[in-house]
Amino acid sequence: MKGKKLSLLSSILIALAAVLVGLSLMFPWWQMIFFAPQYPEGLNIIVYPNKLEGQIDIVNGLNHYIGMENFSEENFPELAYLSHLVIGLAVITLLTAILRKKSVLYGLIGLFIIGGSLGVWDLSRALRKFGTNLSPTAPIKIDPFVPPLLGHNTVANFVTESILGYGSYFLIAAFILLLIPLWKDRTR
């Protein structure tokens, strides 16, 4: 089996994965929505691989009451280079599609798993940093907290909702596309 070329269909699927990885750059990866009685429409922090969007200034303005540090692009150096890494990953995925070697594909899947885990770890680290590093002079004192990566959390009058953005779904879909050739070409 080893050394045998992957089928054309598998190659196309991997190429499609490369496209999805590239596309993910244009969409948000992760988003936190803040709901409060006064903000039924929700305030957003929208994370792209290279920028932050949403009502960041308003969220920061409100967060200063509990002594949280400001969210800003300067506070996330990852945003400066993450998009380069993603482009690199897309190129490697495309190369895998061209080479059609199973060993390379295993390597790529490994890369996906390592990259994904690093991403999840990095986001958890950031959430922990912001939620636990509260200013001691804040007018409203609350216990340190760690907002979850996904799902609800309640802090004072705010309920936060963390969700994945389209970019993350594209990455997950790309990962699944990479797994399919393993099954499909299992006899090769």
Place this chain on the structure above:
Amino acid sequence: MKKWVPIASGLLAGFVAATISFADFSTSTNNQVASSSTKSDAEKVYVPFGEKDDYYLFASGGHSGQMFIYGVPSMRHIRTVPVFSQDSATGYGFDEHSKKMMGGYTWGDLHHPAFSETKGDYDGKYMFATDVGNSRAAAMDLETFTVKDIINVPNTSGPHCAAFVTENTEYMFLPTRFAVPIGSEYKPLDEYSQQYRGVMSAVTFDQNQEKLNIAYQVALPPWSYDLSDAGKKSSADWAVMTTYNTEEATTNLEINASQADRDFIVLFNWKELEKMIAEGQYDEVTGQKMIFPEKHKGGIYLVPVAKSPHGVDVTPDGKHFIASGKLAPSMTVFSFEKAFEAVKNQDFSGERNGIPILKYESVMEREVNPENALGPLHTQFDDKGMAYTTMFISSEIVKWDPKTGETLDRVPVQYSPGHSVAAEGDTVSPDGKWLIALNKIAKDSYLSVGPSHPESMQLIDISGKMKVIQSSPVNPEPHYAQIIKADKIKTIEVYPKDENNKLATYKQEDAKIVRNGNEVHVYGIAMRSKFIFDAKAKRPDVIEVNQGDKVFIHLTNTDFDEDITHGFAINSYNLNMEVQPGQTNTLEFTADKAGTFPLYCTNFCSALHQEMTGYFLVKPKN
């Protein structure tokens, strides 16, 4: 081999599908709309929380100098917008821009509001209003519901007969209620007919600069000009206005201005007047281009009308104008086409003050005299072109057909309606549905608040047989109002950043206090929940000046968040202003009192609003 692969793929795919479906936050709206015929009166006016009214009502605030904004059909008061009078709640007349606009006056008498129009229909961009008290006109921007410009109208005293705009807001005409000598100079009343004039101003509005400007004036005879309307469609180049006191009485007008059997409707072609100005047919007086009709002939005609008329209203199709008799118990329907024909054939019965008079019979189409209806004042229209006329004396609204004169319906109102306003009822395409009677007397309608009563606005459902279904007290005093479809108005919620505004401070570290001789400029920030006047100071929320300094406080609200308005007041300095989200506003004053004066945010902004304070310290001179 690798049995885990399909299992893992399946699990992942399932996880993705589950996340996508759980991450779906689309809200389902469940609109239950009962058909209007099955709704009770209470249901028709009930707008539950979360829903909004279909229409805005802009009601003139009369001698309060303000404009009242209501929702229709709920008749809820939404906002009061100061126009000609000071308003400490918004800092209007206190901050630099509004103080300059008000030109030293502290009150006004806001009479007739008028929306800007495009092709004879409201375009929702601007609202114009006139001040009978101090002879001014104002333009309100409907993105922010704030007044952008006020113009003082010279040679005129009390532009009651306004504001009405031409079909595409080319002009707003301001004819006067009181005749005065040119330049309001001293002249004995014995020389009234020779020396006094009823000057009308043609005012333009530059929408880019948001500036009002007087294009020219017309020195009409010294009569009182009451109400007016611009033509529509085929009559778009024309306008009509009613007159009284063509007797030229100078005392006890109640009797002396009610003697002649006929007064006049002034019919004029503003395109022709515009041409006369372009051709230099005018005299320059008091810096204005003034047309004297006895000298600069053309474009202006008189139509005899039953004595002392009040309203004159153009039908939605632009073919007729209807004068309301006030002292005569009838409405008169005139034909524009007949008037144009008479003008073309020079079919005149004579002239007055050099202005040709058309023959009543050749312009009049019909007189309408509903039985026992007394004191017709003003007419509005519905979507079928039917007319609704307020009867001040018999205290009712009469619905009638301008094409036949037939009375169709009538409903009593409490009490004594002046004007009424229908949904977009003076445009080329009225909506029907609603009519509001603007009643002058509330009397026993509401809980008593002592001898001074509010006015009353009554909502009438005109979709079928007319019925009063809601009554709403209102502060003095809606003379006229405009109802506009809510979706025509596009407001902003936050002022956008203006990097070119040298007075604005958006970054906290840029807040500074700059001294220039005895002038002190503060470039400060208001934000939840503090002031920053000098970012580098030991106490950034303190302003310290010397007695006698001229102080300029340029304050920017950096909360770019809906409804987070801050106020700024200095104790005992009689000063207050507001800074709306994203706005920069300036307060200018002389620090003439030495001492220690706390300053604070007056507009409740946040949980720590009470802490949003600072000090204004004024060092004594010696």
